[in-house]
Amino acid sequence: MISDSQRKTLEFIRRYVAEHGYAPKLHEIADGIGIKSRGVVHRYVQALTDQGYLEHEPGKHRGLQLADVDGANESENTLTLPLLGKIAAGMPIQAIPGQDEISLAEFFLGPGRFALKVQGSSMIDAGILDGDVAVIKQQNHAHSGEIVVALIDNDEATLKTIKYQAGLVQLIPANQSMQPMIFEPQRVQIQGVLVGSFRRY
Amino acid sequence: MISDSQRKTLEFIRRYVAEHGYAPKLHEIADGIGIKSRGVVHRYVQALTDQGYLEHEPGKHRGLQLADVDGANESENTLTLPLLGKIAAGMPIQAIPGQDEISLAEFFLGPGRFALKVQGSSMIDAGILDGDVAVIKQQNHAHSGEIVVALIDNDEATLKTIKYQAGLVQLIPANQSMQPMIFEPQRVQIQGVLVGSFRRY
DNA sequence: TCTCCATGAGAACTTATAGAGAACCACGCC
DNA sequence: GGCGTGGTTCTCTATAAGTTCTCATGGAGA
Structure with a gap:
């Protein structure tokens, strides 16, 4: 069970990690999902950690605080992959606006x-x-x-x-x-x- | 015993879950089956839960879950393609022995x-x-x-x-x-x- | 016709979740 | 050690979503 905001948070973290190679700060997550409170973000991260979507070294500061792990709870094994963006030689990964998932079913079935x-x-x-x-x-x-x-x-x-x-x-x-x-x-x-x-x- | 509207509700939920990987809100179900009242949807969901088609965490947002009834979740079905065989230039299609389905999930997820x-x-x-x-x-x-x-x-x-x-x-x-x-x-x-x-x- | 019952609307209520912001704590670097 | 940055823990409030009702309608069947 994962709430809407938690999902958004997780998506953002995945994207961020893919883009930068390290975990975002709470403030950056807040910016990324459009809220202002680090406290709120912390609550989501906590919930995601509890449910095994994230690994988390409490307190760790500056650098690698968050270790991303599988988002694949078998109950939520879906037909979609997170689509993080475009990759081209010589450019950072660019997000594709308005598209953050790719449906295998739609593609192939x-x-x-x-x-x-x-x-x-x-x-x-x-x-x-x-x-x-x-x-x-x-x-x-x-x-x-x-x-x-x-x-x-x-x-x-x-x-x-x-x-x-x-x-x-x-x-x-x-x-x-x-x-x-x-x-x-x-x-x-x-x-x-x-x-x-x-x-x- | 499952009524017409209940079946429509169940089908919508199945479709939604297959597409999104998580459960719909009552309001979304209402929209999806063309009615306006969340209360009515709740009644159907209740009935489906009682009959074992759904599992349900009361109070939780998006707290519905498909119960796997014998026929399994059709995400299994929708994730596979029939694998007919090998194709090579100059040969008829040859069946691949012992393999007749290919699972997209296994491939990619x-x-x-x-x-x-x-x-x-x-x-x-x-x-x-x-x-x-x-x-x-x-x-x-x-x-x-x-x-x-x-x-x-x-x-x-x-x-x-x-x-x-x-x-x-x-x-x-x-x-x-x-x-x-x-x-x-x-x-x-x-x-x-x-x-x-x-x-x- | 009258009753039964499935359907649907919607109001009223309860609870979960979202978000802000403040205060506090921990780490890393002068 | 002091400071700044960033993580943690609160409280408070608003809103969204789930729940429980009552009421209305319309068709089926005795």
């Missing part, structure tokens, strides 16, 4: 979706590597430029960018060392289009 | 994880493109070869492969057109390591 494990490197230039998981939305049509799972001659399945040209279907790998393949439309059956991909390290 | 949106193309050869979402596990140490979020001089954050060599720290971009950067260890603070990434098309 939906009617008619399934996953395929990608083998080989034919889509490497599109950032899809060997071993990645491709999320496919099942449908039997596609537009030029979409990446599709196509079945050729009812026999071979392949993941390629599709292009329609001059009454023919091109299946284009994203790999400079491989050639596009060209077929008559009736030989190519679309099984689905790529809607997402992910991998784990 | 865990203690201390957060997401960052990647800007720029410094990791393009590692299959991480501009706009991808990187899933980071917060920790302040890393091994050579891991991809980390590193803070340089408490100022710039960057996503790079880390390598320790001769008492120095190398941060290596995965982009042929960019050069590794070399620092003394005390200038580099590790904020987390990359554990996953995903994108949507």
Whole structure:
């Protein structure tokens, strides 16, 4: 059980730690969540500590007072990740205004979706590597430029960018060392289009 | 025995919890099911609690909790994608034996994880493109070869492969057109390591 | 028609949570 | 040791949220 303000506090601390590498001061948290009283912030931090969201060395001053730990109480195991911001070379992490969570469900789940494990490197230039998981939305049509799972001659399945040209279907790998393949439309059956991909390290 | 409105209430609560990870307020439920009276909502919630569909801490704000009834929490269902098999150029889709589901939660959720949106193309050869979402596990140490979020001089954050060599720290971009950067260890603070990434098309 | 009962509105009440601010305590650095 | 910064512990107040009511309505069925 975690209250609204406690949640806001926790979010802020996570963001701050990610951004700076060390914990914020109570005053900074207060600023960050839009209140003025350090005492109030302390109350929230205390509550979060009690519930295991934070670790906390009492009294410690200047430097690392707060150690952040898992925010994953199993009862609150949600489909969302805190989205802390953008990272680019040469810049501090920037918060994305108005967005602080990313919903995996929204990203990947939906009617008619399934996953395929990608083998080989034919889509490497599109950032899809060997071993990645491709999320496919099942449908039997596609537009030029979409990446599709196509079945050729009812026999071979392949993941390629599709292009329609001059009454023919091109299946284009994203790999400079491989050639596009060209077929008559009736030989190519679309099984689905790529809607997402992910991998784990 | 559960009435129509009670079912609507329960469904709304389930949806809300799946989306937010915490329980709604009575007022939000009222809005959600299209009525105006918190009192009425309270009556439904009471009934659902009595029948074992919900657990309820009286008085607490957002004190509702889904009771796991036999069918389990559908967060389980919504967190998985059917995994149909492997796809490789030139082969039909092959089923992966003994594996027919892939759990997004297992892939991405865990203690201390957060997401960052990647800007720029410094990791393009590692299959991480501009706009991808990187899933980071917060920790302040890393091994050579891991991809980390590193803070340089408490100022710039960057996503790079880390390598320790001769008492120095190398941060290596995965982009042929960019050069590794070399620092003394005390200038580099590790904020987390990359554990996953995903994108949507 | 009359009763029963589920539904809904909303008022009145209680309690939880939020926030301010003050006073006090602890640490780290001259 | 004194000072400043920042953490801790209070009290007080306001508001938000949960709870408990009463009342009204409208449909189902005896």
